[in-house]
Amino acid sequence: MTAQMTDTSPFIQINAVSRVFNGGSGVHDLSLDIPRGSFVVLLGPSGCGKSTTLRLIAGLETADQGRIIIDGKDVTNTPPSKRGLSMVFQSYALFPHLSVAENIVFGLKVRKTQKAEIAxxxxxxxxxxxxxxxxxRKPAQLSGGQRQRVALARAIVAGHPLCLMDEPLSNLDAKLRHAVRKDIRDLQQRLxxxxxxxxxxxxxxxxMADIxxxxxxGRIEQVGNPxxxxxxxxxxxxxxxxxxxxxxLLPATALPQDVIPKELDASRLTFGIRPxxxxLSTKPDAQPWGMRATVTGSEFLGAETFVFVAIPGKHGETGDATARLSGRVEISPGTEVSLSWSGAAAHWFDGEDGHRLTVTGPDIAARETTTTIATDTAFSTL
Amino acid sequence: MNEMARLQKRKLALYGWMLAAPALALMSLFAFYPAIATFWHSLFTRGTSRRPSVFAGFENYGDLFADPTFWTVATNNLIYAGVTIPVSIIFALIMALWANAHIPARSFVRSAYFTPTILPMIAAANLWLFFYTPDLGVIDQITGFFGASPTNWLGQPETALASVIIVTIWKEAGFFMIFYLAALQTIPPDLREAARIEGAGRWTYTRRVLLPLLMPTTIFVFVNAMINSVKLIDHLFILTKGGPNNASKLILYWIWEMAFAYFDSPHAAAMTILVLLVLGLVAVAQFRLVEKRTHYR
Structure with missing residues (x-):
């Protein structure tokens, strides 16, 4: 394979790979291209197959079906050590009996690298x-953050072009996590x-992610930039x-009829709105299409306040919604409010399979509004 | 100082002593006192009705060193320990690695390895007596099938000690395996995966990661095996009675013989003290030396 070809083709290609465990979890018919030099994040709830995908790339799991190609080479059945990659484990997997230096150069020593180069x-x-x-120092004598850095050092020391990371920050406290996030991103770009x-x-x-x-x-829900x-x-x-x-996310049946785009079928529709x-308006029915709701609580976070409201449904059930208001908003639970939104900010999803539905009606713009007590809430314009 | 705090501290110390008291009393009665009494006893001559026991200093110890049986028994025990300890540790480790792997019928393999340990020693020795029986025993049946002539495994000086050694290894390896198995299960599987990604094969992983992490277990097993090697007596009663011509006689059997067959308790006491001394020194040296090179988690 020539250098030219590898430059244009994706660095990692996963072609229709399946790996199913007893009980049905795993990944199913997964196809994925990862460009060279990118920072790709596999995101999902636990059990979604993201770790399995990573382990398939690493070679710690073997694909039942499909091919995995790294840097132009088919590595589907190649052992992990021959794939030219390194990995940071969630537990860091440092060897407790070896010093920091010995941990870092473990792989180099195993591969019989020259002494001077190791140094x-x-x-x-x-x-x-x-x-x-x-x-x-031994790993036991290090703090969590330092251990994490040893794991990183071990991953980069060999100079592999690919580094896999399995939840590397989950064992750090929140403050450190924020700092290390930036460090990892910087390191990836520098190297x-x-x-x-x-x-x-x-x-x-x-x-952190480019993608x-x-x-x-076990399936991909969406691929894209953040x-x-x-x-x-x-x-x-x-x-x-x-x-x-x-x-x-609310079933559209809970909404007033006139806010639902005409081309959509309200009976099987999910409505979504970012906080x-x-x-919010404390003047009930400030807008003709304002939706009535009751405040159930609020959280003040300094720069913003989250207000939680309950929307009474047609059949006695309530839908919960969250509004994010900037600055400090004092609103006591039980307050009756009217909810409104810019028509363009609404997201519509199929109520059954959950797919996004595109709305292109001229009537949307007509519903624009600006009157609100949460005055300067910025719109995320599409 | 606050009177209340002082009282509480004193109370705590009292609780400590109270908790330690039962063990301390039992240990004193059944371990410390007998050890000291044995030492004291070893300094006197053997008393008979005509010649009462008199203080003899370290004469009994001198007698022991002058006795050729002492050297035979000591050599036997050295060979016995020198073979059984490393071999049973290696077998235990291999069996533990095997029983810890993802193999079918894993629990069956584990219990099968452990079976010899469950058997009473006397029963096990009788079992092996049957294996070793010349001509009729299982071993001679097998060797005879290939045309070898019958061998009196336990009855000739050349093979008696080796036969006893094999029984001990068979008995101990399964027991030590349990310790290794427990230690192996505390080693996170991540380490193996990390080593695999770094390019370490099975052997490199075992040598560079697994064995060092098992070091504390190895020391523990080693000390135990060491103590067991001087403690062995029951197999000998059944298998060889120390013979023929002292070829399979080990220290504890010799002590028993001196004390209860020849009623020479002062010499037996002297020998016991020597054994205690050597064992103590070895244990201290082992823990001191090896601890330096060991990683305890």
């Missing part, structure tokens, strides 16, 4: 990860490597999974 690569890896001075990163944390995915691959039940996922979720599941707090697109 220079070790120095470089220690420098890049800021572990100088910790060479002789110009391809990273495939598994997480269930959508914040991590949104903040997010959202998975559910903005695509947020602004145009392909399914109701994607809409609910990405974003914090998540998008409010920041939802506007």
């Amino acid at each position: 220079s690569r070790l120095t470089e890896a220690l420098r890049v990860t800021g572990l100088e001075g910790f060479e002789d 110009d490597i391809t990273v495939v990163y598994v997480t269930h944390d959508q914040t991590e995915a949104m903040s 997010v691959i959202l998975m559910k039940d 903005a695509d996922l947020y602004l145009k979720p392909a399914t109701a599941f994607a809409a609910g999974f990405v974003g914090s707090p998540p998008m409010t 920041e697109d939802l506007m």
Whole structure:
């Protein structure tokens, strides 16, 4: 395979790969292209097959069906060590009896690299990860963040073009997680490597990824850059999974008839609205199509306030919705409010299979409104 | 100082002593006192009705060193320990790795390996007595099938000790396997996967990761095997009675013989003290030396 061809073709190609475990979980007929030098995040709830996908790429699992191609070579049945990749484990998988330096160069030693080269690569890896001075410590003598950096150093020391990461931040506390997120992203760009990163944390995915691959039940739900996922979720599941707090999803039957686009069938329709697109008014029926709701609680987070409301449905059930208002909003539970939104901000999904439905009616624009007590809530314009 | 705090501290110390008291009393009665009494006893001559026992200093110890049987028994025991300890540890490790792997009928394999340990020693020895029976025993039946002449495995000096050694290995390896099995199950599978990705094969992983992580278990098993090798007596009663011509006589059997067959308790006491001394020194040295090179989690 020539260099030219590998440059134009995707770095990793997964072709119709299945790996099914006893009990039916795993991945089913998965196809995926990962470009060279990209930061790709496999995102999804637990049991969605994201870790299995990563382990298939790593070679720790063998595909039942389909092919996996890395850098132009078919590696479907190649052992992990021959695939030219490194991996950071969730537990870090550091060897507890070896020092930091020995852990980092373990692979180089196994591969019988020259002594001088081992030494220079070790120095470089220690420098890049800021572990100088910790060479002789044992993993047990390190903090969680330091252990994480040792795992990173071990992953980059060999200079493999591909690095796989399996929830590498889940054992860190929230503050450290934020800092390491940035470090990993910087490192990936500086070393110009391809990273495939598994997480269930959508914040991590949104903040780090070039491409997010959202998975559910062993299948791909949506592939796209973080903005695509947020602004145009392909399914109701994607809409609910990405974003914090998540998008409010309600059956369209709970809505006033006149807000539903005419071309859609209200009986099998799900309506979605991002919390920041939802506007509250304490004057009931301020808009003719305002939806009535009752405040159930609120959370003040400094720069913004989340207000939780219950929308009474036609048949006695209530739908829960969240509104994100900027600044501090004091609103006591039980307050009757009227909800409204810009027509363009509404997302419509098929009520049965959850697929996104595109609405292109001229009547949408006519419903635009600006009157709200949450004055300066920015619209995410599509 | 606050009176209440002082009282509470004293109370805590009292609780400590109270909790330690039963074990301390039993240990003193059945271990410490007998050890000291044995040492004291070993310093006197053997008393008879005509010649009462007198203080003899370390004369009994001198007698032991002058006795050629002492050297035979010591050599036997060294060979016995030198073979049974490493071989049963290696077997235990291999069996544990095997029983820990994802194989069908795993629990059956585990219990099969452990069976020899469950059997009473006397029963096991009788079983092996049958195996070793010249001409009729299982071993001679098999070797005879290939045309070998019958061998009196337990009855000739050349093979007696080796036969006893084999029985011990058969008995101990399964027991030590349990410790290795427990240790192996605490090693996270991630380590193996990380090693695989780094290019380590099965052997490299075993040598560079698994064995060092099993080191604490190995020390524990080693010390136990060590103590067992001087403690062995019941097999000998059934299998060889130390013979022929002392060829399979081990220390504890010799001590028993001196004390209860020849009624020479001062010499038996002296020998016991020597054994205690050597075992103590070896145990201390082992824990000291190997601990330095061991990683405890």
